Each structure stands twice: as structure tokens, then as C-alpha cells.
Amino acid sequence: MKRWLWLVLLAPAAQACELPGGPAEKLQSAAHTILYRAAPALRAGEHFVLEIAVCPAPDGLRVDAWMPDHRHGMNYRPSLEALGGGRYRAEGLLFHMPGRWEFLFELRAGGATERFAHAVRVE
């Protein structure tokens, strides 16, 4: 009986994390869910923005990216606009080479920092 109760309590929270506008990548930990989408679609040498939803809303978010195989980051420092309710828009990103990149999301919540990494392949 106890297990069912937990499932019922968790279900609404999971459903609440949405990023309207189309399919999104999903990263999850015990404490947070991150949904993000790049627009336009990732392509080497072109600026793009990230639409981001974090659930529950953190106290702060930092977004960056790097190319692990080459051990370098981007040539640009993205700006991040908090839209409220855990929604963010990051601008100014550009992957200047094709290959494997890793998005880095750093959440601050309740005095703690949580880091997420997500690898993407760029052509």
C-alpha cells in the first residue's frame, strides 16, 4: 500500500514538468528534471538558443557546453534569461566544430549545487 502512495504522490510532479513547443531532451535526477530544446536544430558553426524548463524551479541555473575530446569550450559565453516558473532561455551558444559536445547545466537549489551533463553529436 505504501508503494502505491508514493507513486500517486510522484506522478503529478513528473507530469507538471513541460516545455511547450515540441519534443525536448530530458535529464533527470532524484531532485530535478531538466527539459531543453535547441533552436534552430544544432549545426556546427551556427548560433542557437536553448529553451529550458527545470522542475522544480531552482534558485539559479548556469548553462555551458564543451567538447570533451578536444578539451575546449565554446568561444561564446551564453546569456541566460529567467522567464519564471523554472523556465529559461539561453542565447549566444555556438558549436564551432562538428563532433561530440556536452551541455553542462548547473542548478543551485536549497544551498546545494547539482550538475547535469548531456552529450550531443553535431554535424
Place this chain on the structure above:
Amino acid sequence: MRRPLVLLLAALAPAVLAFTEAEQRAIAAHGPWPPAFAPDPSNRASGDKGAVELGERLFFERRLSANGEHSCSRCHVPERNWTDGEARALGLQRVERNTPGLNNVRLQRWFGWDGANDSLWAQSIRPLLDARELGLSAAQVAALVRGDADLACRYRKVFGSVPAADEDVLVGVGKALAAFQETLVSGRTAFDEFRDALVKGNAAGAAKYPEAAKRGLKIFVGKGSCNVCHLGPAFTNGEFHDTGIPFFIDKGRVDPGRHAGIQKLRASRFNLLGPYNDDPARSTATGTRHVALEHRNFGEFRTPSLRNLALTAPYMHNGRLATLRDVVNHYSTISPDRLHADGEAILKPLNLSDQESRDLVAFLETLQDGGGNYARGPVLQDCR
């Protein structure tokens, strides 16, 4: 239905199957060519026929120099793919860097070897004011435009009036020069024919491409990973790298490259965040707003396009390498210890055999359109 497909694959075998699917995708990414024209929203004269004519006239105008003998075309020679054949350019004085070609210049995100400008019109102003290049002031440029009835008339037709402020006239001159340079686009090449044939599955078309060039192309997108930086239809990522070319100019002087370029960009009144951007939305200023200044930018220089490369010797930011073969040898034997790259691991020696080096050069030579795709317009009637 199966038989025609099998026949098609068999017909394509010699040309297409030499490349893996990943290689074919990489090759396809270098086209199509030429790209469609898109006006520069930061320049209200972009794409304007009158501005192109004014810009062309100004480009070859020798009065646009302190000694009345030089013009943009002194270093950017049309017959040399808009370069000069010199290792380091010679304006009123010798400068530190090689003259870059101007074909396809409108496709760039950053301008100059150090990217100190973020628009073609701002970049066009820079040599006018540089004491070592054309050596003028804004007042001298404005006086030339105001004092020449034909130039003043053309300027008015493009911009509505000749402004009272000298700097405003200077910016208009930069924008007209940019409008002209935007028309300089290299033509189709043997590589483009091969690439399109590959994409369309046209075996006969693909078979015309020389075997040595195919082998070189395979190195370019494979073992060499050259397309990591020389990507897309223009064969450049538009960004900056340390390629192991010494950046000492002479004893005690270095060329800091991108590191100083970013600082100059930020300090410039002519950047896209400044008052002369004609686009209220600043839609092309994303890079300027977000570019990061890092220690590793020291000694980085812009990745050049490879189109018409064979016509632009000597090579690299300071013209240090005389031939394409020298460039290939440089990357074949590069020492990672010489790179000033803060732990980056991009360049490694390619260790190419003599045959592989020749093949890579053979491929690079197929990126050439043969030149001669620019003919200066007829002498224009005086503007009325």
C-alpha cells in the same frame, strides 16, 4: 523494383562506394554552392545597385589614400583572387599580416585575421584609417566625397544625403564598399560538380572527378579531419585557432591575434552594438554580444575559406608558407608542443606519406573556380 536499385548501385560503385556513408554526409555538407544572396540587415545599402556601383568606384579610388597613389585594390588585386601575392601586405608601410582574399567575404561572421570587426562595412573602414595602410582620417574621407561632384551625387542617391558629420560620411563609404564586396562570389568548381553528383547519385558526373582528388578528399574528411575547422560550403567555421604558426613579428614583438581582436572589437564605435548598425533589432549582433575573451585566444587566427585557395599563395596569417604543399607538410608534421592552446587537443601531426600529401593538394586544387569571374564594370556615366 529491386533490379533498378541494384543496377543503380552497381553503376555508382566506382565513384560513390569509395566513400563511407559518414564520408558522403561530410562531403555533402560542403555544398550546395553558390549560396543565395541575403542582404546584411546592419547595412541599409546592402544589395543596393547604386551602392554596389559607388562601392566599386571607391574600391579602385586612389584618392582614398594619404599619398593619393593607393587604393583598396593595391592589396586586393582582382586577378590574384583579391590578394597581392605578398607574404605581408604593403600599404603605406609593410604590415604584419597576409592580405586575405575577398571572394565570399560576405559569408563571414568575423572579419580580419583577428576578427576585430563584426561586419564587412566596419572592416572596410579599418584600412582607410590605419596609418600604415591607406592612412586617412574621417575628415579626409568626407572631404573627398563632398568635394567630388560625382561621388557626392552617388552617395546622395544611396543614402539620401551627404551627412554633415565626417564620421557619418565615413560609415557610408564603408557601407558602399561592403555592398560592392558582397557581390564577390567565387564560381562553381570541380569539387562542387562532384559533390552535387554524389548527392544526386549521378555516377557519370561523379566519375569525372580526378582519382587523386577523391583520395585527397577522403583524407580531408577522414584521417586529416580537416573539415573539423574547414567546414560547410565555404570550408570554414569562421572561428579562430592556433595552428602552430609562430606569432613573433620580429624581436620582442608578437601578434596576439584573436586576443587583441576581441578587445578591439569591444572598443570599436563601429561594432554591431554601436550607433551605426542600421538594424534596430541588432539581429546579427549575437556573436558580438556573447563572444568570450579567453587566455587561449592569444595567437589564434581566423580559419580561412579554402575556396580558390590555390590562387592566394602565400599562406597563413603572416604568409609564412609559400605553397599549398608547404601548408599540407605543416599539418603533417605539426608539433603539439608548439601550440599555445591551454590543454586543447585539436591538432596532431597527420604523418601523411608523400603520396597522401600530393593527393590532399590535388583535392585542394579542385576548390578553385579558375579565377576571372570578376570583370570591372564599364566606366560609369557621371551621376546627375
